[in-house]
Amino acid sequence: MSPETFAAHRAHLLAVAYRMLGSVADAEDIVQEAAIRALRHDARHPRAFLTTMVTRMAIDRLRSAQRRREVYVGPWLPEPLPTPAPSDLERAEALSLACLRLLETLDPAQRAAFLLREVFDYAYADVAAVLERSEAASRKLVSRARAKLAGPLPTAAPPAEHTEVVQRLFVAISAGEPASIERLFTEEAVFISDGGGRVSAALQPIVGARKITRFFLGLARVAGKRYRPRWTRLNGRDALLVYEGDAVASAMTFDVHEGRIAGVQAVRNPAKLAHLAHLAHAAP
Numbered sequence: 001m002s003p004e005t006f007a008a009h010r011a012h013l014l015a016v017a018y019r020m021l022g023s024v025a026d027a028e029d030i031v032q033e034a035a036i037r038a039l040r041h042d043a044r045h046p047r048a049f050l051t052t053m054v055t056r057m058a059i060d061r062l063r064s065a066q067r068r069r070e071v072y073v074g075p076w077l078p079e080p081l082p083t084p085a086p087s088d089l090e091r092a093e094a095l096s097l098a099c100l101r102l103l104e105t106l107d108p109a110q111r112a113a114f115l116l117r118e119v120f121d122y123a124y125a126d127v128a129a130v131l132e133r134s135e136a137a138s139r140k141l142v143s144r145a146r147a148k149l150a151g152p153l154p155t156a157a158p159p160a161e162h163t164e165v166v167q168r169l170f171v172a173i174s175a176g177e178p179a180s181i182e183r184l185f186t187e188e189a190v191f192i193s194d195g196g197g198r199v200s201a202a203l204q205p206i207v208g209a210r211k212i213t214r215f216f217l218g219l220a221r222v223a224g225k226r227y228r229p230r231w232t233r234l235n236g237r238d239a240l241l242v243y244e245g246d247a248v249a250s251a252m253t254f255d256v257h258e259g260r261i262a263g264v265q266a267v268r269n270p271a272k273l274a275h276l277a278h279l280a281h282a283a284p
Contacts, residue, residue, distance in 0.1 A: 005046050013034060014028070019095070021065065022100045022104070034054050034057065051116075051130065055130050059108040063108050074194060074196065078101065080097065082232070083234065106145050113145060114142055114145035117138075154255065154262075156256075162238060173217070182210060184261055185209035185213070185260060188207065192264070250267065251272075251276060252265065253267075
């Protein structure tokens with residue numbers, strides 16, 4: 001397979017690998033390894049061949065990763081994915097950190113089958129070929145995944161609505177208006193912070209509009225000149241990076257549904273933020 005043929009499918013392969021693993025670095029490693037292996041093959045159907053290769057590699061990597069996550073300190077969140085411009089990676093399905101975290105409830109084979117069928121619209125026969133199972137077994141994997149997820153993945157708000165709601169939140173925080181902040185959250189909103197035991201972070205999710213409001217107001221009081229916020233684009237939607245000097249201290253993404261915020265994910269583990277360092281010098 002020529003490098004040019006592989007390059008034509010690279011975005012799709014990254015989309016599959018990232019949704020499987022929730023790790024930018026691991027997804028890029030797998031796609032790079034696939035590029036090396038692909039040079040030794042002359043596939044009649046390159047996209048199918050490459051997707052099969054990447055999916056199987058991701059399943060193996062995910063099995064190892066899940067064992068490490070069992071001893072992870074505090075809540076685990078995926079690595080935020082920079083998405084500066086629309087691309088295949090930016091399809092809304094299963095791209096938000098909340099959706100990726102939900103997919104962690106599935107075993108690797110279920111996750112692969114569900115993503116291929118429900119997100120990438122593969123026929124069951126093609127899912128079966130990728131996973132080396134019968135079509136009936138593949139249908140069972142998808143069915144069990146749906147049951148574990150208890151319904152379809154949350155639908156992302158339109159980009160304009162998402163941007164408007166999140167920007168209203170930070171106007172209200174800057175103005176120190178508790179009532180305005182609280183109204184922007186659903187009653188059962190959840191704030192999750194991932195420090196990985198390496199930096200300070202809440203070890204349990206913060207649940208409820210009132211508690212989250214108090215958290216943000218407290219954060220605003222202590223931030224002062226120590227932190228510098230900057231809007232960016234992560235996982236297909238507007239998000240917030242918080243800098244301490246030139247280092248990214250936190251990356252916040254938001255789940256907006258019907259004009260209110262249902263969830264906030266704050267990634268603080270430095271190991272999950274290193275790949276965002278280049279954004280510090282990008283234009284605001």
